[in-house]
Amino acid sequence: QSALTQPPSASGSPGQSVTISCTGTSTDVGGYNYVSWYQHHPGKAPKFLIYEVNKRPPGVPDRFSGSKSGNTASLTVSGLQAEDEADYYCCSYAGRNNLVFGGGTKLTVL
Amino acid sequence: EVQLVQSGAEMKKPGESLKISCKGSTYSFTNYWLGWVRQLPGKGLEWMGMIYPGDSDTRYSPSFEGQVTISADKSISTAYLQWSSLKASDTAMYYCARASRLTALGRDALDIWGQGTMVTVSS
Numbered sequence: 176q177s178a179l180t181q182p183p184s185a186s187g188s189p190g191q192s193v194t195i196s197c198t199g200t201s202t203d204v205g206g207y208n209y210v211s212w213y214q215h216h217p218g219k220a221p222k223f224l225i226y227e228v229n230k231r232p233p234g235v236p237d238r239f240s241g242s243k244s245g246n247t248a249s250l251t252v253s254g255l256q257a258e259d260e261a262d263y264y265c266c267s268y269a270g271r272n273n274l275v276f277g278g279g280t281k282l283t284v285l
Numbered sequence: 286e287v288q289l290v291q292s293g294a295e296m297k298k299p300g301e302s303l304k305i306s307c308k309g310s311t312y313s314f315t316n317y318w319l320g321w322v323r324q325l326p327g328k329g330l331e332w333m334g335m336i337y338p339g340d341s342d343t344r345y346s347p348s349f350e351g352q353v354t355i356s357a358d359k360s361i362s363t364a365y366l367q368w369s370s371l372k373a374s375d376t377a378m379y380y381c382a383r384a385s386r387l388t389a390l391g392r393d394a395l396d397i398w399g400q401g402t403m404v405t406v407s408s
Contacts, residue, residue, distance in 0.1 A: 209390055209393035209394070211394035213330075221330070221382075222398075223395060223398075226388050232387060232396060262329075274346075276322075279330065
């Protein structure tokens with residue numbers, strides 16, 4: 176299956192909100208409410224941010240929120256902080272126990 | 286603390302075999318799906334496949350079926366990713382990650398990640 180489509184980059188100033196999109200098809204994002212999001216600081220292990228489209232695991236700040244409409248999922252980071260600068264990846268269940276990741280979005284805090 | 290600890294960096298030649306490991310601790314290793322994710326240099330994350338250590342049920346991404354073998358030894362809470370004949374294009378960072386049981390499906394989101402194993406294949 177093809178990777179989900181994310182913008183290569185996004186940016187915002189401290190305190191602002193940024194939304195990152197993740198577009199798939201009816202066989203992945205559009206077909207299931209099993210979209211997750213990860214934050215990845217280079218050289219570190221990815222961090223689990225969102226599951227089942229809009230749920231936050233314990234310990235994840237409510238500045239991170241997820242949504243979905245049709246074949247496109249979105250991650251919104253509110254109240255941007257310097258430490259939010261990282262790569263962000265979406266991931267969707269694609270049936271038959273397969274997952275598919277997005278290409279990643281580099282978030283820059285200006 | 287729940288964690289996954291991966292084996293160290295590897296440097297190999299094309300055609301050689303390799304098996305890297307991922308050891309789970311402080312959780313019931315047999316009751317969670319465990320997946321492998323590849324990150325090529327400068328690129329994004331790619332799903333490779335996963336295993337359920339409780340019964341060794343293994344599923345592969347179509348892109349990696351036949352290219353790698355995923356296995357697990359539940360007696361020592363360790364999962365493995367192996368290659369029989371490495372290629373230069375296998376040069377990448379490889380992560381293992383536990384599937385979260387917060388989700389209804391139990392195998393669609395990855396909550397605990399290992400630190401990564403860098404594999405370099407060069408003649």
